[in-house]
Amino acid sequence: MSIFIIDDNIERRAQLELLLGFIDFDIYATGGYSGWQELAQETPPDVVIIGECKDTERVINLIQAVKESCGNTTPVLLLSEMRDKSLLVPELAKIIVNVIEVPIKHRQLVHALHLAQVYRESQVGSGGSAPMLFRSLVGHSRAIVQVRKLIEQVADTDANVLILGDSGTGKEVVARNLHYYSSRRDRPFVPVNCGAIPPDLLESELFGHEKGAFTGAISARQGRFELAEGGTLFLDEIGDMPLPMQVKLLRVLQERIYERVGSNRSLKADVRIVAATHRNLEDEIKEGRFREDLYYRLNVFPIEMPALRERSEDIGLLIKELITRMEHEQRGSVRLTPAAVTALTHYPWPGNVRELSNLMERLIIMFPYGVVDVRDLPEKFRGHVDDADEAYGGEPSGEYSLPMDGDVANAVRLPREGLDLKEHLNQLEFSLIKQALDEADGIVAHAAKRLAMRRTTLVEKMRKFGLTRQEHVSGI
Numbered sequence: 001m002s003i004f005i006i007d008d009n010i011e012r013r014a015q016l017e018l019l020l021g022f023i024d025f026d027i028y029a030t031g032g033y034s035g036w037q038e039l040a041q042e043t044p045p046d047v048v049i050i051g052e053c054k055d056t057e058r059v060i061n062l063i064q065a066v067k068e069s070c071g072n073t074t075p076v077l078l079l080s081e082m083r084d085k086s087l088l089v090p091e092l093a094k095i096i097v098n099v100i101e102v103p104i105k106h107r108q109l110v111h112a113l114h115l116a117q118v119y120r121e122s123q124v125g126s127g128g129s130a131p132m133l134f135r136s137l138v139g140h141s142r143a144i145v146q147v148r149k150l151i152e153q154v155a156d157t158d159a160n161v162l163i164l165g166d167s168g169t170g171k172e173v174v175a176r177n178l179h180y181y182s183s184r185r186d187r188p189f190v191p192v193n194c195g196a197i198p199p200d201l202l203e204s205e206l207f208g209h210e211k212g213a214f215t216g217a218i219s220a221r222q223g224r225f226e227l228a229e230g231g232t233l234f235l236d237e238i239g240d241m242p243l244p245m246q247v248k249l250l251r252v253l254q255e256r257i258y259e260r261v262g263s264n265r266s267l268k269a270d271v272r273i274v275a276a277t278h279r280n281l282e283d284e285i286k287e288g289r290f291r292e293d294l295y296y297r298l299n300v301f302p303i304e305m306p307a308l309r310e311r312s313e314d315i316g317l318l319i320k321e322l323i324t325r326m327e328h329e330q331r332g333s334v335r336l337t338p339a340a341v342t343a344l345t346h347y348p349w350p351g352n353v354r355e356l357s358n359l360m361e362r363l364i365i366m367f368p369y370g371v372v373d374v375r376d377l378p379e380k381f382r383g384h385v386d387d388a389d390e391a392y393g394g395e396p397s398g399e400y401s402l403p404m405d406g407d408v409a410n411a412v413r414l415p416r417e418g419l420d421l422k423e424h425l426n427q428l429e430f431s432l433i434k435q436a437l438d439e440a441d442g443i444v445a446h447a448a449k450r451l452a453m454r455r456t457t458l459v460e461k462m463r464k465f466g467l468t469r470q471e472h473v474s475g476i
Contacts, residue, residue, distance in 0.1 A: 002026040002027075002028065002043055002044075002045050002046050002047075003020060003026065003027050003028070003045060003046065003047045003048075003049060003113075004028050004029075004030075004036060004040070004045040004047070004048045004049065005017065005020075005027065005028070005029040005030070005049050005051075006029075006030055006036050006048065006049070006050050006051065006062065006066075007029075007049070007050065007051025007079060008051060009051050012051060012079060012102065012104075013029055013051065015103075015104055016029075016049065016079070016104060016109075017029055019104060019106060019109055020109075026043075026454065026456065026457055026460075028043060028045070036066075037065075037069055040066075040069050040070055041069075044070055044071075044074075045070055045074060046074075046075075046116075046117075046120065047074070047075050047076075047077065047113065047116045047117075047120070048066050048070065048074060048075070048076045048077070049076075049077045049078075049079060049100065050062060050063060050066075050076060050077070050078055050079065051079045052078055052079055052080040052081075056089050056092060059078070059092065060089075060091055060092055060095070063076050063092075063095050063096065064095070067095070073120055074120070075097040075115075075116035075117075075119045075120050076095065076096045076097060077096065077097055077098055077099070077100055077112050077113075077116055078092070078096045078098075078099050078100070079099075079100050079102055079104070080099045080100070080101065080102060081101065081102050082099065082101070097112075097115055097116050097119045098111075098112045098115045098116065099112075100112045110337065110371060111370070111371045114335035114371045115369065115371075117335065137151075137170065137173060137174070137177065138314065138317045138318060138321045139311055139313070139314025139317050139318065140313065140314065140317070140449075141306070141310075141311035141313050141314050143306035143310060143311050144306065144311055144314060147174065147303060147304075147305060147306075150301075150303050151174065151177050151178060151181065151303070152181070154178065154301045154303075155177070155178050155180075155181035155182045156181065156182050156183055157182075158272050159300045159301045160253070160272075160273045160274070160275070160297065160298050160299075160300045160301070161175075161178060161273075161274045161275070161300070161301045161302075161303060162238075162275050162276070162277075162281075162298045162299045162300075162301070162302045162303070163175060163274065163275070163276040163277075163302075163303050163304075163305060164276070164277065164278075164302060164303070164304045164305065165276075165278065165304055165305030165306070165307070166278055166305075166307050166352055167278045167351075167352065167354070168308075168351045168352035168353055168354030168355060169305040169306065169307060169308065169352045169353060170305055170352075170353050171236070171276040171278075171305055172191060172234065172236060172276070174276075174303055174305060175189075175191070175232070175234040175236075175274045175276060176189060176234075178232070178274055179231065179232040179234075179272075179274070182232070182272065184230065184231050184232055184272055187228075187229070187230035187231030187232075188227060188228050188229075188230070188231040188232075189228075189231055189232045189234065190224050190227050190228035190231065190232070190233050190234065191234040191236060192205065192206065192224045192233070192234065192235060192236065193236045193237055194235055194236065194237050194238055194240050194241040194245075195236075195237035195239075195240030195241075196237075199242040199244075199245070202241070202242065202245050203245060203248065203261055204221070204223065204261050205223060205224060206223050206224050206225060206245075206249070207223040207225060207248075207258050207259065207260055207261060208220070208221050208222045208223030208225075208226055208260040208261070209221055209223075209260050209261035209262050209263075210260050210261065210262035210263045211262075212262065213260070213261045213262025213263075214261065214262070220260075223260065225252070225258055225267075225269050225271055226267065228271045229269075229270055229271065230270055230271075231271065231272070232271070232272045232273075232274055233271045233272070233273055233274070234274050234275075234276070235249075235273065235274070235275040235276070236275075236276050237276065237277055237278070238275040238276065238277050238298065239277035239278070239279035239281055239284055239289075239290060240277075240279075243289070243290075243291065246290065246291045246294050247291070249294065250291065250293060250294045250297060252269055253273065253294075253297045253298075254297070256268060256269050256270075257269060273298070275298045281295050281299075282295075307349070307352055308349040308352040308353055308355075308356065309348050309349050312345045312346075313345075315341065315344055315345050315356070316341050316345075318353065318356060319336060319341060319344070319356070319360065322356065322357050322360045323335075323360060323364075326360065326361065326364060331361070331364065332364040332365070332368050332369065333364065333368075333369050334360070334363045334364045334367050334368070334369065334370060334371075334372055335370070335371050335372070336363075336371075336372045337371060337372065337373045337374065339373060339374040340372050340373055340374045340376070340377055340382075342374075343374045343377060343381060343382045344356075344359075344377070344381060347380070347381050359378075359381070362378075363376075363377075426465075429461070429465075430465045430467075432451070433447070433451065433458070433461055433462065433465065433467065434465075434467065436450045436451050437462075437467065444458055444459060444462075
């Protein structure tokens with residue numbers, strides 16, 4: 001994120017630059033209310049922070065000029081001795097996102113920057129292209145990359161797909177993506193939960209019925225196979241389907257015809273079948289609860305969704321995707337500090353992505369458009385970080401703290417003879433950047449992603465440490 005600081009107060013500007021430097025933003029500061037336009041043309045800012053002065057009209061004119069030059073979507077924050085934005089002149093309060101109270105406090109600064117990010121994303125996103133469909137399939141873990149590859153391979157075929165995985169991992173999301181990326185995408189996608197429908201009604205639900213076929217059938221009704229004609233039928237929790245219905249489903253898969261309940265007229269089934277279950281069907285076959293022949297008919301192309309605990313490195317991206325989706329649905333927004341995200345990566349997630357989604361919705365209700373720190377999380381999600389704080393016997397570790405085990409804590413203890421902290425941090429930064437570049441085969445964009453920084457920031461740091469482009473030539 002690039003941040004412009006426009007402030008005549010040299011001391012205040014220096015303090016703000018120092019704090020933002022620790023958070024690792026790209027900072028551009030100017031000491032006057034003029035001269036920033038040239039800088040804005042070269043590097044458009046993501047956020048502009050303006051120092052308040054006694055001349056309110058001058059500040060208003062400056063903010064309006066910033067909006068004209070950088071765009072109305074650019075959030076503006078105001079440095080002021082008044083923390084409450086409503087206490088400002090109304091004309092000024094309307095055109096800024098938030099106030100950073102002077103003297104500047106780290107927590108409040110982070111909160112204001114998160115509000116600015118929410119504002120910018122909501123303004124940019126209001127033009128409204130729908131977010132990508134993958135949802136819980138976002139991530140860089142090996143397991144989820146493999147799932148996306150399998151979807152790409154099988155989506156545009158008519159092969160039956162069996163999706164396996166624990167409850168809440170996103171099996172229906174896989175099914176919807178298989179449909180979306182197939183040639184059937186313009187036809188219906190019809191889901192049916194085989195475990196949620198009583199056994200005596202499941203046949204009617206799937207195949208439909210004629211008027212008078214049974215007590216209560218007061219009119220003819222289409223079944224899910226008819227509704228899905230030409231499209232995709234998603235049979236969720238197929239492992240819970242009763243054995244008599246398994247026989248009838250097998251016939252449809254083999255012959256591609258079926259009859260409504262109470263009818264002897266055969267209907268053709270041009271439907272792509274995608275099934276899913278959290279059960280181990282091979283064990284179910286051994287126990288006599290699932291037909292082996294049906295299993296082989298469904299299991300043409302298996303896709304296994306990993307549990308969230310097996311892809312904890314994806315949790316940060318999943319959180320961002322879930323929040324973006326809730327913002328798109330106008331259900332509110334929230335932001336999590338790095339310490340809160342770190343705590344969530346140590347939680348085992350028995351409910352998988354569904355549990356994570358529920359937590360994000362809960363946090364949006366509890367902290368609307370706010371910033372959630374590790375201490376704000378429900379107790380069961382923050383236990384690991386609490387233990388880390390107690391190990392240090394001191395204060396809460398704040399927004400950018402990381403839980404440490406004993407080995408890491410010992411590794412960073414201050415030597416008795418002391419050390420040059422700046423030199424030590426430079427060496428550590430150099431080592432990690434070089435390692436990231438080596439692991440990314442010299443591709444700067446990939447290395448920047450591993451280090452969670454902007455590509456331009458990484459290029460600047462490479463120049464700082466003398467890591468030339470020639471040393472890592474591929475993909476720069």
